[in-house]
Amino acid sequence: MPKKKKKQSVSKQKEMKLNLWKPLLIGVLFLLWAIIEFYSAGISLWFWFAAVISVVIIFPNLLWLKLGWGTPFILPHVITMLKTKHFVNTIYKLAKHSWLMEKISIAGVFVGFGLAGIDYWVARPQKGVKRIIVLIIGAICLGLVFYFTLNWLFMAPVLAPLFLLGLISFIILGFAGLSLAFLVGYGALAINAVIIGKQICPAIAPVIPGVPIPGLGMVVPLIAWISLGFILIIHESAHGVLLARYKEKIKSVGLLLVGIFPAGAFVEQEDRTFTKKSEKKQLLVLSAGSSSNLATMFVGIAVLLLFAFATMPVMDVVSAEYEKTYGGVIITNVLDEVSFCGITTTAPAKGNLFVGDKVLGVNEKDVNSISVLNREFVLSNDFNFLILRNGVEENVFIEPYIFEDMNLKRIGVMFESEKTGYEPPIAITIMSILINAINSILVFFVLLSFAVGMFNFMPSDPLDGGRMAKIMLLPYFSFLNFNKKDTEKFIGRLFAWLFLISILLNLLPYLTML
Secondary structure, eight states, X not given: OXXXXXXXXXXXXXXXXXXXXXXXXXXXXXXXXXXXXXXHHSSOHHHHHHHIIIIIIIHHHHHHHHHTSOEEOSXXXXXXXXXXXXXXXXXXXXXXXXXXXXXXXXXXXXXXXXXXXXXXXXXXXXXXXXXXXXXXXXHHHHHHHHHXXXXXXXXXXXXXXXXXXXXXXXXXXXXXXXXXXXXXXXXXXXXXXXXXXXXXXXXXXXXXXXXXXXXXOOBOOTTHHHHHHHHHHHHHHHHHHHHHHTTOOEEEEEEEEETTEEEEEEEEESSSOGGGSOHHHXXXXXXXXXXXXXXXXXXXHHHXXXXXXXXXXXXXXXXXXXXXXXXXXXXXXXXXXXXXXXXXXXXXXXXXBOTTOEEEEETTEEOXXXXXXXXXXXXOSSEEEEEEETTEEEEEEXXXXXXXXXXEEEOXXXXXXXXXXXXXXXXXHHHHHHHHHHHHHHHHHHHHHHHHHHHHTSSSTTXXXXXXXXXXXXXXXXXXXXXXXXXXXXXXXXXXXXXXXXXXXXXXXXXXXX
């Protein structure tokens, strides 16, 4: 028998090796496509697509599998599961002091599912007038939270029409409702835009740090992966801590990788007794991940502010040193057109500014570096440039084109700081790199913590909010006269279809861009 097993394992290894050749060939073909695209069209969207598929996704996954570090998950050679038992004991130790995590999860139930969460946890047992009073107080509190902390989400003019829908959805279903309101509401705006022939920005897009966001052209820096890694670890650790608190056995912890990108994290249970726990314990475990992300977002904001305050004297010195390296700002390129979200128009700077012009000032402010220009771009709606051209100073007035949906200004010019030849001390350079890197990690930690926390409350499987919705919303669907299991299936399918349809509607701006 042992010999038979050995032969079987050897045959499986050979089969694995043979299977690796096919994805390797596909990866090589995508790499060749990227190279051809680069030499024919430069760094285009198709270049990024082919390069990411080959170099960043397929090849690293083949490496994880070849080294035996991971196992395929759902999409072989695209998603790889890496798991370990090394951190399980740490989770059990944290579970001994997890009372605060439990409180955070309860708060997460309230903000994650709004009045539905408050009704389930607090109001429903009261019955009658007391239940109504609790719900009214809860609605007022949720409305105030929305107005004073989430108002900024609707600052972009294109999102302003969704403010009332967002407010009502947040009060009724918390972040679960707000996330759906964004998708469904923007889907409706997309349909309206198609009918009236207007181009709007896509609301959903793959955000891969280091790769331009399709349709927007903006790039999230690669360092954001570090922030996302911390966020995923916090999210899954919170689930694990409460699982351990409620005496669930944990087998392993791990990451889901799409190539080199962390796409998710998980805590693997030893047995399947979770659904036998009380509904409230199930809710707290499910709420823990998103709640911890929202809580640590505030920690991130505090650390970011403290870091900025602590490094202010150092940055003053660094800035003073770098000012010595700049001798002005030179225009390196003037575009024929400016575009954003599929909207293209003639660049306002075309015919007014020229390559080689030296910018001496803007809006009566002396310009020595690009940072001064950037500040003016944010604060002003038109620009009066003082230009040195062929040894002669000239005033050039330019009114930027404003992409109204996102309130973005563009003039179609690329600048570059003119170097004086001065090199700051190496210690200053290292300090600048470190401070900027830490600052970027903290900024993206705050932004992505909010995004991950909000998105995971969405009441659709396989997200945490999908399972929470089946527990908390069950009584509201009693009119269907289904049994419990069928009602849960109905709730799951209802939100799944709503999610899928809204996603499809949100793809309309891409079609109109094409």
